Amino acid sequence: MTGFRTNDQQGQLRRLYEDMRPQHLYPLWEVLSGLVTPEPVTRAVPAQWRYADVRHHLMRAGDLISAEQAERRVIILENPGLAGESAITPRLYAGLQLVLPGEVAPCHRHSQSALRFVMEGAGAFTAIDGEKAVMSRYDLILTPNWRWHDHGNPSPDPMIWLDGLDIPTVRALDAQFAEKLASAQYAETLPPGTTRRLYGRSLRPLRSPGTGDAVPREPMFHYPYAEWRDALDAMARIEKPDPHVGHALEFRNPATGGSVMPTISAQVRLLPAGFETCARQSTESAVFVVVSGTGEAEIGGETFVLSERDVLVVPTWKPTRWRADGDLVLFGFSDRVVQEKLCLYRECLG
Numbered sequence: 001m002t003g004f005r006t007n008d009q010q011g012q013l014r015r016l017y018e019d020m021r022p023q024h025l026y027p028l029w030e031v032l033s034g035l036v037t038p039e040p041v042t043r044a045v046p047a048q049w050r051y052a053d054v055r056h057h058l059m060r061a062g063d064l065i066s067a068e069q070a071e072r073r074v075i076i077l078e079n080p081g082l083a084g085e086s087a088i089t090p091r092l093y094a095g096l097q098l099v100l101p102g103e104v105a106p107c108h109r110h111s112q113s114a115l116r117f118v119m120e121g122a123g124a125f126t127a128i129d130g131e132k133a134v135m136s137r138y139d140l141i142l143t144p145n146w147r148w149h150d151h152g153n154p155s156p157d158p159m160i161w162l163d164g165l166d167i168p169t170v171r172a173l174d175a176q177f178a179e180k181l182a183s184a185q186y187a188e189t190l191p192p193g194t195t196r197r198l199y200g201r202s203l204r205p206l207r208s209p210g211t212g213d214a215v216p217r218e219p220m221f222h223y224p225y226a227e228w229r230d231a232l233d234a235m236a237r238i239e240k241p242d243p244h245v246g247h248a249l250e251f252r253n254p255a256t257g258g259s260v261m262p263t264i265s266a267q268v269r270l271l272p273a274g275f276e277t278c279a280r281q282s283t284e285s286a287v288f289v290v291v292s293g294t295g296e297a298e299i300g301g302e303t304f305v306l307s308e309r310d311v312l313v314v315p316t317w318k319p320t321r322w323r324a325d326g327d328l329v330l331f332g333f334s335d336r337v338v339q340e341k342l343c344l345y346r347e348c349l350g
């Protein structure tokens with residue numbers, strides 16, 4: 001054979017690549033080590049947003065564009081490592097949404113799944129297929145995929161929440177669909193709280209086939225702060241904190257016992273004052289909101305000082321430790337369920 005073993009190997013390979021390129025052909029051996037890495041590689045970087053900073057710009061936007069005009073008046077929290085991608089992690093999107101008193105954000109539905117975590121205000125609502133979830137601070141509200149949803153704020157105060165969606169996941173699968181309802185609001189179908197009274201008690205309806213509506217895939221869409229906080233406080237009275245996550249509870253879909261939605265997992269954590277977690281790294285990438293307390297997070301060697309309503313991003317495989325000064329309460333959502341379904345989830349505990 002000519003070529004291999006001769007001094008001109010490099011030159012001949014280069015000519016081979018040039019001849020291949022017009023036919024969209026490339027040598028694996030030049031890229032293999034970057035494709036199949038010994039450990040996860042991510043372009044996402046650890047980052048933190050201060051609530052007051054984002055709120056400032058959001059209120060300015062509130063003076064300039066209405067919720068109706070914008071369809072959704074949201075400021076995107078974009079990961080600095082994912083410029084231009086409207087993503088906070090490679091699989092998740094996050095933004096802060098403002099609905100001013102008297103405003104309506106018009107009804108639509110899409111194949112992306114969404115959650116809202118209320119940051120400020122009370123008395124505004126999201127209506128899911130015509131049933132209102134009336135919001136209070138730190139409530140979790142879901143919009144499972146393809147459910148009609150509109151928002152309204154009949155309260156006298158601005159309402160701000162964090163939106164978390166699986167936009168980059170759905171984009172990676174090229175499975176985006178969306179449509180608008182002809183009218184701005186979906187007609188009321190059930191009084192507020194109906195679904196929570198029915199499904200929020202570890203019970204689900206048993207019905208003869210054909211006699212009632214089928215149980216929706218994700219029936220629950222409102223997880224009030226008062227309830228999840230009470231459960232977390234009870235857990236803290238009963239158990240010692242887990243060394244890696246503190247006291248942690250996952251929100252679950254009562255129909256399956258699994259994650260709240262097919263592409264997004266959500267949880268809350270309580271780290272008692274003075275508690276410090278051991279390092280943990282995992283393939284999930286996560287977004288956290290500081291609900292209350294102060295402390296520090298060390299994410300991939302970077303230290304972040306925590307205060308109420310900060311938003312943080314923990315990218316895949318970055319060793320992370322949390323330290324609580326006062327009792328530290330966190331809300332978090334991640335792509336963990338996707339990784340578990342695909343048999344890719346791994347964690348490494350320090």
Ligand code: 1HN
Pocket residue numbers: 072074095097105110112114149151163165167
């Ligand atoms: C959406 O439907 C909402 O319903 C918020 O409030 C943010 C970002 C991208 C696509 C759809 C909402 C969104 C969104």
